[in-house]
Amino acid sequence: MKIGEFSKKNNVTQDTIRHYIDMGLLVAEKQGWQYKFSEEDSCDIEKITMLKQLDFSLTEIQEILCFNRIGGEKTDEFRDFYLSLLERKKEQNLKEQQRCKEIDFLLKDRINELKRYGISEKKRLGFPLSSTGLLYCPCCKQALEISDGIVEKSMLIEATVHCECGYISVIEDGIYIDKKAVRKKIEIPSKKKFLEVTSPKFVNFMYNGTHTIIDYILNHGNSPKYIMELDNCVGRFLMQYIDYLPKGCTYVLICHDKDRITSVKDNLVQQHEHSNFIFFCCAMDQLPIAESSMDIIIDHWMSRIYAKSTNKSLLDIVSPFLKEEGLLTGAYPHIGTKSKDFINIPLELRDYFNKNRILERLDALYFSQLEVAEIGPVLENNPYIDMNDKEQYLMLYAGRKKSQIDNISPANEFERKRRQNLIS
Known part of the structure; x- marks a missing residue:
């Protein structure tokens, strides 16, 4: 038989047959450039298939067939040799069964734990x-007034919040909601979808940035009472930081998508012991918070995303909420200053992709730099990131808010310095 006919008869691919020949499992006769197969070769295929069903590796099968070919199958030596292999395989199988039982027990325990x-x-x-x-x-x-409040365990669950000027909001199921600001976020994938198109290198790029910020908070946080997170994917930073969150600290989360912030709240209820949170479903430029009330503000990849959607500086909006000597820490993705990719970025947004301009903005807002680090570059082809297929870096920043003794506004100071740079 030629290889094609032999392959069909024994239901084995031709590539597999060639591999068996290369390993010496089959000893087919070669005539010219073609192999010729006999009924004896079909018997060998049956032996190989049977031994594979017993979980013998191809190397072990090779050893069995070679012993058979040297001494014959019906000999005491072969019988003793084959019997020892079978007993060893049985012992291995029993150990594997025991290991599978242990894994099954651990899996059931973990499944039940998660279900609980x-x-x-x-x-x-x-x-x-x-x-x-x-x-x-x-x-x-x-100051806002509160009426019609429902209180449980020193927390407002339902309430109406209003002001003499006509502003009105509500607290529903513990979430502060400005109903005029509520809208769905678009184009934010689930973590599963994001990971399907994201390289491990980029995941580690993000992870390293997040944990550098955590280090900055631990080193410079000074026992904060209030921490505000700014993140387009609300709660993303918190889920990495929560094990370090001081017990008496209140953590502020903001998102104009009610479903998303409710999902984060539900996760915190089920998975974590910390209970001091404020959930705002509001626009960033309409936050109902007193100035100089936050001890730490975390700008986690948010400034550039906010600028792209509003053409506004998020840092200008939120810096008044930070106390004097309060800590601002952030992750600022940017493009290398000499990158040709700047050509494709709209002129009005280029400052948000430029490390030096970001640092100038922070300086103009009266922040005293404590630490700055940079990681990267990475090149990622990913439809869910705004610097898709561009070489990007990540600047990690920690700075302390200085006392503002000048009468020059942050915006004017930034523009003045920028013009000086252009002139020079």
């Missing part, structure tokens, strides 16, 4: 009564 999170009695998270003094009208900057 979903069915256990839920705690409730609401707006802390101790933090209501933070609430100031984003329109007229006066």
